[in-house]
Amino acid sequence: xxxxxxxxxxxxxxxxVRLFDRTAASRASVADPILRNLSTAANHSGLxxxxxxxxxxxxxxxxxxxxxxxxxxxAASALANGVLKPAFPRSRPGFERTPFVRRVLSPPVSSxxxxxxxxSAAAFVxxxxxxxxxxxxxxxxxxxxxxxxRVHTGxxxxxxxxxxxxxxxxxxxxxxxxxxxxxxxxxxxxxxxAAPQLPRGKNMLIMINPxxxxxxxxxxxxxxxxxxxxxxxxxxDGDFTTQLKERIAATSPTALGVCGGDGTIVSVAExxxxxxxxxxxxxxxxxxxxxxxxxxxDVAATARSIENGTADRVDLAHVVVDGRDRISFVNxxxxxxxxDSVRLREKLQxxxxxxxxxxxxxxxVLGRAQPMQIELDGRRQAVWMLFVGNGxxxxxxRVPMSRPSIGSGTLDLRYLPSTPFLSRTRLVLAALxxxxxxxxxxxxxxxxxxxxAVEGPEVALATDGEVTADGRTFEFGVxxxxxxxxxxx
Numbered sequence: 001x002x003x004x005x006x007x008x009x010x011x012x013x014x015x016x017v018r019l020f021d022r023t024a025a026s027r028a029s030v031a032d033p034i035l036r037n038l039s040t041a042a043n044h045s046g047l048x049x050x051x052x053x054x055x056x057x058x059x060x061x062x063x064x065x066x067x068x069x070x071x072x073x074x075a076a077s078a079l080a081n082g083v084l085k086p087a088f089p090r091s092r093p094g095f096e097r098t099p100f101v102r103r104v105l106s107p108p109v110s111s112x113x114x115x116x117x118x119x120s121a122a123a124f125v126x127x128x129x130x131x132x133x134x135x136x137x138x139x140x141x142x143x144x145x146x147x148x149x150r151v152h153t154g155x156x157x158x159x160x161x162x163x164x165x166x167x168x169x170x171x172x173x174x175x176x177x178x179x180x181x182x183x184x185x186x187x188x189x190x191x192x193x194a195a196p197q198l199p200r201g202k203n204m205l206i207m208i209n210p211x212x213x214x215x216x217x218x219x220x221x222x223x224x225x226x227x228x229x230x231x232x233x234x235x236x237d238g239d240f241t242t243q244l245k246e247r248i249a250a251t252s253p254t255a256l257g258v259c260g261g262d263g264t265i266v267s268v269a270e271x272x273x274x275x276x277x278x279x280x281x282x283x284x285x286x287x288x289x290x291x292x293x294x295x296x297x298d299v300a301a302t303a304r305s306i307e308n309g310t311a312d313r314v315d316l317a318h319v320v321v322d323g324r325d326r327i328s329f330v331n332x333x334x335x336x337x338x339x340d341s342v343r344l345r346e347k348l349q350x351x352x353x354x355x356x357x358x359x360x361x362x363x364x365v366l367g368r369a370q371p372m373q374i375e376l377d378g379r380r381q382a383v384w385m386l387f388v389g390n391g392x393x394x395x396x397x398r399v400p401m402s403r404p405s406i407g408s409g410t411l412d413l414r415y416l417p418s419t420p421f422l423s424r425t426r427l428v429l430a431a432l433x434x435x436x437x438x439x440x441x442x443x444x445x446x447x448x449x450x451x452x453a454v455e456g457p458e459v460a461l462a463t464d465g466e467v468t469a470d471g472r473t474f475e476f477g478v479x480x481x482x483x484x485x486x487x488x489x
Contacts, residue, residue, distance in 0.1 A: 016157040023151055024097050032102050032152075038142075039149035040104055042117050045073050047146070048124040051139060059287075061132040064182060069127035071179075072172035076123035077116055080167060085111035090160070098154025108155055115156045118147040118164030119171075126172035130181050177434025180394070182401040186295025187391065190313030190407030193484050195278040196254045197309035201226025204306065205253035207244055207268055208233045209260030209284060218259060218284055218299060225303035229257065241267050248275060255306070255486070261285025262464040266330045269316055269483055278311050278484035290330045293391075293403045294485060301488035310489050313482040315406050317390035321461060321471035329390060329463035333476065336372060336385030336416075336459070371418030373455040384416040384423070388450065388476050396444050397437025409478050410446045417443060450476040 006014070041047045048069065055066035090113040095103055121143035129136030147165055150156040198204050204226065208219055210233045223231065230251060234243040248256075248271065257280035258268035265281055272279040280302055283291040291297045294314055305311065318328045327333075344364060371382045389412030393400035400412070420426060423441045430439035437444075451473070458470040 012159055013157075016159050019158045020093055020097065020151060024099065024154065028099065032099075035145065035149040035152045036102055036104060038145055039117065039153050039155075042121065042146045042149075045077060045120045045124075047142075048073055048120060051124070051142075055128065055132075055135055061182075061184065062128075062135050065128035065131035065135055068131055068175055068179065069124040069172070072123035072127035072168070072175055073120045076119040076168040076171040079171065080114050080116045080119040080164060081110070084114055084167075085116070088113050090157075093154055093157055095154055102153050104153050104155060112156055113160050113163065114167055115147070115150050115160040115164035117150050118156075118161045119168035121146040122165040122168030123172045124168075126169045127175065130172065130176065178398065178431050180398050180401045183394075185402075187293050187403040187406045188408075189294065189405075189485065189487065190315070190409075190482055193278075193311050193313055195309045195311035195484055195486060198226075198255060198306050199228075201229030201257075201303070201306060203254035204229040204257055204280070205247060205251055205255075206231045206257030206259060206280070206282075207240070207247075207264070209240070209258075209264040210234070211236055218282060221299045222257075222259060222282060222303070225300065226306065240264070241271070244268065244271055253277065255280065257282065257306075259284035261288070262290050262331055263466050265290055266316075266328050266464055269330060270328050273316060273479060273481075273483055278486055280306055280486040293331075294406060294487065296485065296487055298488075302486055305486040305488040308488075311484045311486050313407055314485040315391050315409060316479045316483045317388070317411060318477055318479060319388070319461065319463065320475040320477075321469045322473050323475075325469055325471075327461070327463055327468050328479075331390055331464045333388045333461060333463045333474075334386065335454075335461045335474070336383065372459060375451075375453040375455070376415075377451055381415070382418045384418050386413075386415040386452065388413055390478070392446060398434065399431065399436075407482070409480075409482075410448055411450060411476055411478060412444075413447050413450060414442070414444045416441060448478065450474075452476070 038047075052066035052070050055062040055069075057063075089111045092108070092112040095107065125136050125139050125143040128139060147161050150161050151158055196203070206222065206226070206229050208222075208231055219231070222229070230253065232247060234240045244267070255278045256268055256272045256275075258265050259282040262285060264285070269279055271277075281291050281294065281296045282299055282302060283297045285291075288297060296302050316328055316330065317333070318326055319333050320326050341364075371384055374381050374383060374386070387400075389400065389403070391403045391406035391412065392408060392410060393412040393414075394402055394404050400414070416427060417423060417440065420440050426439065427436075427441040430436045430441060436442040452475075454472045454474075458472055460467050461469045461471060461474065
């Protein structure tokens with residue numbers, strides 16, 4: 001009789017047994033209790049939740065990495081434990097193979113394949129790596145130790161760990177399909193322009209918003225690097241624009257500066273354009289979208305550009321509401337559900353905090369939203385929401401995350417039509433599957449100007465995250481000469 005060769009599953013299991021037994025036969029060491037405790041700490045993703053709290057304490061890539069990592073962990077854990085384990089039942093190695101000192105106190109009883117701990121570990125670290133490679137490099141040894149600990153403590157076969165880690169990494173990488181990775185590269189601005197060289201900030205007037213989200217260290221840095229600059233804090237009970245106008249008339253500065261959030265920046269930018277003065281921006285807000293996009297988030301680099309007189313043109317967009325009110329914006333203008341959610345958020349945030357209030361407000365508004373009938377450059381449309389960005393936003397086929405350009409004189413137009421059947425459901429599915437670019441529920445284009453007329457009652461307009469006007473007609477454009485912005489080269 002001829003012997004039949006073992007099947008592939010049999011060969012894999014034999015390899016698993018050899019590798020597992022070799023691990024179990026290794027000498028006892030101080031690593032045994034460490035690996036056992038580490039494996040236990042990763043139960044229910046507790047280790048990664050704690051790590052995300054540390055990463056989220058700092059704004060920027062690490063915070064985005066924490067959020068992306070946790071989202072990947074949630075998806076990987078649900079798939080591994082809720083779908084694959086029941087679909088592919090497999091017996092665990094058995095504690096008799098593992099030395100007593102290595103065993104976990106509460107051994108799992110679910111299917112061995114795949115390893116949920118390994119899936120979560122790989123998902124979290126890979127998700128963090130997409131946003132912050134340095135943070136992921138620090139976490140990778142911990143994730144690898146968690147994966148190995150599942151074999152070392154006797155609760156998984158090696159291939160369970162390999163499969164779980166591959167699953168988790170794949171889930172994390174797939175998040176790029178619906179949530180683009182934000183680039184840290186600054187946007188391209190317009191042409192270089194001559195700007196006054198102001199050693200030590202002499203003849204520069206800098207407005208500090210006392211109600212911005214920054215800490216006092218930024219103002220201290222400005223005073224230290226530009227000691228001759230005129231820094232003033234406007235009275236919070238008065239109109240900032242009026243106070244700035246009076247200060248400019250009294251001091252006749254050569255250049256303006258601003259330390260605050262995007263709402264503060266745009267008010268000073270309007271004054272800079274009106275008086276034909278260059279502007280320096282210091283990141284003094286909570287999110288500082290414009291400062292990051294324009295590449296002026298570093299206080300030392302901006303101070304250096306002021307002393308050297310290096311500046312570039314940057315676009316300043318505007319919208320004329322009902323033919324009367326002209327409102328400038330440096331980032332975005334929106335109407336539809338978003339302005340309504342901002343107003344509701346402002347009512348709730350004192351009680352529950354800004355970000356929980358924003359989430360509650362958006363859910364409430366979208367749940368009861370009605371489509372708007374508008375004319376878009378003379379074409380009738382029914383839309384849920386309309387977004388106009390200053391410059392060019394990317395990516396074009398997903399939710400925008402960054403700006404490759406703020407100097408092309410163009411507007412980034414995006415809107416959500418309500419006419420396709422089940423448009424909101426299809427929009428969510430397209431966003432989750434990364435197919436927004438080919439979906440009829442998401443329209444994107446670049447324009448130099450835009451006129452929107454709303455049929456029916458007035459709608460709220462939000463610019464740079466704040467509700468600024470109500471109206472029926474909105475004419476968008478970009479200032480022809482733009483704004484001279486100090487930026488280091």
